[in-house]
Amino acid sequence: MAMNRLGQAADWMALLGKAVAGGVGASIALAFVAVVLASNAQAATLNDPKMGSLLYRTGTDGQFDVAPRVETEVAIQVTGIIARTRVTQVFHNPGTEFVEGVYVFPLPEKAAVDHLWVKIGERSIEGQVREKEEARRTYEKAKSEGKKAALVEQQRPNLFTNSVAHIGPNEMVRVTIEYQQTLTYDNGEYKLRFPLAVTPRYTPGGPAIEAMPEAPKSSDASDAPLEHPGYAPDGCGPVNPVDIVVMIDAGVPLSKVTSSYHDATVEKSSGSKAVVYLSKEQEASDRDFELTWSVAPGTQPAAAMFVEPKNGTDYALLMVVPPAPDALERSQMQRMPRETILVIDTSGSMEGASMAQAKQSLLIALDTLRPVDRFNLVEFNSNASVLFPDALPATPAALERARKWVNALRAGGGTEMIKALNLALPYDAAGRPKETPGYLRQVIFATDGGVSNEEELFAFINKRLGGSRLFTVGIGSAPNGHFMTKAAQFGRGTFTYIASPDEAQAKMAALFAKIEAPVLKDVSIKWPDGSDVETFPARVPDLYLGEPIVVAAALKTLTKTVVVSGVRGNQPWSVALTPSPSDGEPSGVGALWARAKIAALMDDIRTGGTVEEIKPKVVAVALEHHLVSAYTSLVAVDVTPTGPVGDMTKTALVRTSLPAGWQGQAGALPQTDTEMTLQLILGLLALTAAGIVAFVGRTVPVAARRIPE
Template identity: 50%
Template sequence: MSGLYTHSGHGLVADLQRSATSCGAAQTPFLCHFSPALLPFSPPLATASGAVMQSLAQRSLHTGRTLMNTITAAAQRPRHHAMEIATLVAHILLGGLGIALALGALVLFLASPAHAAGDTTVAMPAAAAGQGTLLLRAADGSTHAVPVLDTEVDIRVSGPLARARVVQTFRNPGEAWQEGIYVFPLPDNAAVDRMRLRIGERIVEGEIREREEARATFEQARERGQRAALVEQERPNLFTTSVANIPPGAEVKVEIEYQQTLDYQIIDGSGRYSLRFPMVVGPRYIPGDALTGEDRGRTRGTDQVADAGRISPPVLHPSAGLINPVRLRVELDAGVPVAALDSPYHAIRSSAPTPSRRVVELAAGATPANRDFVLTWTLAAGQAPRVALFVERGEKLDHALLMLVPPQLPAGERPLPRDVVFIIDTSGSMEGTSIVQAREALALALRRLGPQDRFNVIEFNSITSALYDGVRDATPERIEQATRWVRSLQARGGTEMAPALSAALDRGEDPARVRQVIFLTDGAVGNEEALFRLIEERLGDARLFTVGIGSAPNSHFMRKAAAAGRGTFTYIGNVDEVQARMSELFARLETPLLKGIEIRWPEGTEADQWPRKLPDLYAGEPLVVAVALKKADGEVQVSGWGREVRWQSAVDLRQANTGSGLGALWARQRIDALMDSLRAGAAEDEVRQEVIAVALAHRLTSRYTSLVAVDRTPVRPADSALQGGAMPTNLPHGWEHEAVFGQLPMGATDARLNLLLGTLALLACALLWALQRRRPQAAAAL
């Protein structure tokens, strides 16, 4: 859950602490500088709450005076009354605790909700409900309408490749000219290479430019009253579409196209493909101290996540209903007969023109954008391809995509003993169905441990705690103890991942044992790069396996963390999938590891291969490589080592299938590798220039390049104001709004601790005032 809040509870705590300090210095009652204006309430409520707190304060002062008088009198009695003095001291402590709890409870009761980054109140008035008008409430209390959005998705699948077209329609139901800024997710390996602005029958093709130049072009068009669109990449799986000058009662369409490769595995001898289309951005935890300034009127960045405002769109409260409908269609050509088709999270209707083809649509026609769409298909028995080779021939370079699945290697007689550390995310964003899935998955994983294994369990939210202080033997008694502990875990607080990862990875190497870290989380964080760096620095000889939990996990973080940890990524979106997915994961973990993978391209061929450093593999998982060649001709040799068994295979480039968009996939992998080099200390200026060169050549969005389209004809009159801005998104399915955003901040700093300290400061201020009032009386008595 997020560590930044638009309605700052931190400010309230700071004001309380300053008030206590000021009052102590002035030797006046502790409400001397405490004004109802400090509370984020409506004026009548603030006035009433101020009166209540003043009354409570007066009572606490009276109690303090009484206790001080009593203890002074008791101190003057004979020493045999020492027990009475001790009793009075205990009463003082209990009284102080009672006052602190009362003050804290009053503040908790009266404080308005402190929302996480991007959580902005959105209302739909009854008078406007028929038009579907959404009103966004600004920090100053004013409201303005925002455009209404719906999305159409058309995906064409050919073997392991998918080409998608996403059409975002921005409608202006109001009477003012509007601007829309929409933050949305795409697959983490999507190569976005085309954007068009459609205005009625007119189409404006988007141009790829350096990011600063593209934004300057867009802002200039916006000021001139021209319709314009801008698509920017915030993360590899997170994008922003900005649309300027939408006329009253009109609509503007933005079309985005991308290419991607699909996940593929061989499970029990059958090939299974998986297509995932993310629909919603989950609120992300933003650690660090807030920076000065605002980012386009949204949440401030921090010293750890400078662009926090750009990845934190407003979130609609579930009580207001669901928005942003999505219509989706998939045309599937598997190349071989399809045995089974499944959509685990959405009802679908499908047709089968041929045994190898399927046409899939949502059964309801449209669905709210509040959870990821997943489509899986299993190939007919005996039809699982172990080699897929595609080539796209060009004028100067050929591009190829090689997907090769190694065979099942013979397992050793006895598996190597393992040290397994489980990390479970118990932050506020996991509240609801996510924590249930995580607990069930972890309980199942514990039962899969063997007697030769050792284990530990670490949970984290705002703090990190472990079941044991180190790995312990997986005895039946300890597994039962750990299972009970796991089932008692509750979701709360922030998402401080770094201490948990450090604790799990900070272990000595033992060549006689296999070290595995299983990380169950929704990945709802904004400081991904810092976490990737930590994993690479501390990994040692361990392997990190990520398990994505919930309806909208941060797949970029999950997949990249697994890659940095030389492991794999598994996604569980439903409690019903826990058994199957965790069993598949552990079956892979228990199979021999393929190391030392090498590819030898035809002799004399210049090959620019990505990734250059090939990962270790588990049986049933494919090796996927994108390459640029002078000429795709000859034989490719692939080899690797299992448990004392050498595996090798050969592929003839001349027998490849024809593919399209492979250059974009190669360029996307190269850009990812270049960006990863920053964590290894590469100079950013050099990386930036290389990324820009590749992205411009292949028309790709990246951190440094964006797509912009401008309709040259001005349409908005100069005297007409432009309204709108950041558009709201739904809360992901299964998430609990109060657990994510809370009633008080639960971010990078522990606001409840601050509140307690502030309250105790108020109490101390009151007692000090009472003590100082008592001193003159005591002096007079002497």
Template identity: 35%
Template sequence: MIVGLVAALAAVSSPAQARVPGWDDPVLYPPEVSASDDVVGGELRVGEADASGVQNTLVLEHTSVYAEVSAGIVDVTMTQWFSNPYDVPIEATYLLPLPEGAAVNRMRLTCGGRVVDGFVAERGEARAIYEAAKADGRKAALLEETRNNLFRQSISNLCPGEEVEIEIGWVEQAALEDSVYSWTLPLTVGPRFSPPWVEDAAELVTPYADDGRRVDVSVAIEEGMPVEGLWSDTHDIGVVDEGAWGAEVAFAADVEIPNRDFALDWTLGGESVRAAVVAAWPDPDDDGYFALTVEPPGAGELDPGELRPRELVFLIDESCSMSGEPYEVAKAAVTQALRDMRPSDTFNVMRFSDDTASLFLESQPSTRDTRASATAWLEHFDSGATYMENGLRAALSGPARPNSMRLILLLTDGFVGDDDMIASVVRENLGNNRVFALGVSSSPNRSLLARVAEMGRGAVLYHRPGTSVKRAVDTFYQRIARPAFTDVVIDWGGLDVDEVYPSRTPDLWAGQVLRVVGRFSTENLDSADVVVSGYVGRRRVSLAATVDLAGALDDPHAGVATLWARRKVADLDGANPGHATGIRRDEIVDVALEHSLVTRYTSLVAVDEAPGTCGPGGVTVEVPNEAPSDMSTAGLLGYGSGGGYGVGYGLAGGGRYAYRGRASIGVVASEPMILGSIDHSLIDAVIKRNLAPIRYCYQRELQKNPALAGKVQTKFVVAADGSVASAEVRSSTLGSPEAEACLLGVLRRMAFPAPAGGGIVVVTYPFVFAGE
């Protein structure tokens, strides 16, 4: 039986302090809950049961998401259909996860053929408008931000048997690292453990149920150039359309269960560009807006003396939500990281839940004995509450080794509600440490992990369920292999720009790009050489790039202004979002109202002016989310007054590129021949990590020719630094020049370990393509 359960993480250690949402207000739960069942945790039933003793529930029938990508900006429209199977009017509330930093700027309510567009108002005013409409029996919708990746959606006066459509829109930038673009869409939210000091804990609680609803997602990448590689590690996807303009993909199975985040990665054809600018000038009487992306300069080869010894501290979350697969992934990541350490590195392992513990009193070299001690120590799993701030405080205050670069890797799902305090602990105790975060859930709290990495002057990484743990560890080591690009300064070369955000330019690690937004005067649109400079280790480096704002305005993007507004709000809100006061708060509200933006201080509200047909509804329905795929609500762990917190695990399948309506595609590598000093297994490992974009090369041509199959024998040369110096097709029975050219492009972008002793390595590698 699936229990209608509130993940009552707002409940705390003292019953006097505990408050579980739903204990004071009527809430309806899923149909699997029988009226005769015992009440568990925060569950509360409302209304009469039918003859079988089973109650009905509101159904979130379906979610449809369509995203358009242009100039690296993602414009997203999400449509959700709600219905009311009860015999009384109801109010529906729903905890809606969205991408962190999404600039939510539009909402539309459709009911009974009437379409009502929402508008942004101050939070208190928007709530008052909504409540007045609810009391008057009219339809209304309200969208409030609780975190920058969690929103509370409310819909009033749904009449019995009625269906309502809610459309929400936002813009954001696609992530860009190591020349690969990516977009992640959260489809559910994990439970949030909230200690007593979290004032809005009630707003972070959601029930969980497998109620049969599904989601479909389509993404159109319209960059005006071919998509060279395209893959998903999380879901099966298929080509809808593809051409010189870009590509469109969707779920191969049409619909999926919304129980894990959707991630899409892609690369573009054409020459790489060190700097790119996109702009908009929406008001002829005002300044324009721009978004600039710059690939930072390299420092060339570093002398061995410039590479400081590293002290690695692995800080593992062992709270109960990490039980099972997430904790196993964290253990595997630490084990892999210990194997890959440099001889000069030292390490320690720490874990936290109710308490914090450390393996060693001080960091130790990576030896067979110390690694064995770490492996044995990590076999013990305590399972408790998520007091992450205590774990971070202990890790940051630990004794540092002289002359070492101290790096803390936090491994967690991020399922906490005290995001602000955790970020403050990192900021106030950082010292000479750097903090990286590795998310190990199918639906991690990306907002928290990004803030921890930002405050810790590190970077955030994610392990996607079903993929190799080594890939995440390799990415971590690639980031820290060289000193960060720090103390970044931008010389605008005579461009008249203002209000550039972020106001404090972040440090950049290997593979990361610099991204800023700002405003520009339209009185002088001459192109200029913009110089980005900073330090890599002790070396001063710089890059000059030509920025042509006039040219960018030839192909404007309206989303730039909204992105700028969101970044300005984040900058003004500072390290403690939601708590701005005085002039700073007023400025945030003014920006949000001007740009129709949802923030902690402003909300979207839509009110149907038509009179209600069924009277005001006094029953509130908490619409459940699907539990994350690697978490189960089968087990319960009580906190305080007995709120339920279910944990467990289940494996999520890895992503495969599939033709819509066909089975998956097989790509088989066999019989490689290697001349040089790189081990066969290392070549195989890199090839395997790149099979997803290789599949895309075959997939898009298979759509044109369903009988396409064959063997492609490739030859490529690995240079002394591990890059691919050249690649060619030696022979092929595939008969597709397009697929072969795409395959060579993937090979040329690969990065292998540097050959031992220098020199080059010649690899002959065959690929066998066969549709199933």
């Protein structure tokens, strides 16, 4: 089994019932319809599916059903700090009609998606990047002509859709997406993450607290609402099975390789190389896959630089790991008193294991506070509230009251996150973002990130942050990585992921060790004289313990030494990097630089730029580097018509797994939706009304009781 999977990976790398009429029956029917509406109030959209799912369009009203998935194969090749991933999923149309499908899949938030291959029956087609509107027109034209076609669109930086036209009766559809990303490095470990689940995203029901700049929007066509595919009942086994193989070439000796949340087998082929595959033939996709590894002591690279020449430009990816402070340096670090605001998400999606993890994280955070510190706590679901009217000194009595408050928290309701941010990042009396003189103000935000209004929240954080720092703590088996990472970026903080209670102590301790004080300040990069260089990020921030400097750069030529410098403690610190000659093989650094530039351009919109100004710049970069973005898509069209002309409908269904740790089972009412609550209340009122009708109905003529059609 393992050798077969390794062989496949190696091959890849080389290449409501009827209506009730009359009196009491009608009233009861209306009541139950309202209750059913409550259970489906969280209308499914392209943001909801847990794992890539092929959804069949069943009509013109935006309704979809899900087709059976046959298999999912993931092959990842890691070279140094760059990972190249190919995801292949095979679907089967079991029906007798031609259908159109919509394939929804999550990817890492910084994935540079650049290739699409679709094999439908005996025909293979490859995607080309086009401006989004042009790509959709091309796809719709091909569909109307009976041609097989595919279209990949970005919904969010970590969520994509693929539309597939004219899937014939009993045909197999093989969809392959290829992307690359940089690895995460944290506290001496490299981390590779592959998302297998997405927490459903709550859409706030009310207006924003204050006007925000215009947020990037997807096309109306790609944001059409979907019927939720539904969840499988507990105990039915893996309904979205996946197989994963990872091949690592670290370039330096490895000391250990660990799969964080799945049983996996690790085989070492040499000191610096390893192959990892899931122990089971296929695993359920109810939690994200994470692989971590560290290099042997004494050989840990302090710095690395990868260069890719492409079309007359040298693209560089630079990573520097500053040394950790020793005991003497730690004792000399000046730790300012902190004003710590702890925020906890208590919405319905946090019920169960996620709630336990979040509460444990807050209790650990409270234990780190000293008497010279100040603190407060915020909890939010459909509403938000604070423990104290204002931050208080961390006295034993105040801390004990806070611990009791945390232990009493319960999950339920919606995810009105902006209300919590409004309390955590308030304005002062002068109408400016609040700061507390003499204190380092830090907001620790624990949530699963299950929201759909990320852009609004990013703009809010950027506007209200002031001198505060925002650190996000991702809770649960599949937090919204795009929101958590980007919110921390705008908050000038870091993102910490806690997937199980066993991790809470170590990871919260590491987080607070980071935020004690920066390890490296005033960081700058000196490029060779005369170089016209464009880097992302444009300005390197202060670095916290265990974090690397990662910079992507583009310049005409890079043949001389690059110097990274900063202040470590009170002493200057620097490291020199000399580019090594390219071996001629494309490393993907250019695509990673382009992805970083696109992300920076989109940030400009969130901070006040206009779509009209930014969109052409994004399109130009994406087209040059063949990348999917908010404004570009991958489209593939076959030249030969093989299907009928016009609309196609077909219904098929496969249920998806609840994310690990979620409470409830198939058919349970969703807990993260205020509209659901309203519909449920209406349903109960209708049931009450049914009883009243039953009581008075004996004296009311049947004709008067009939519900108008």
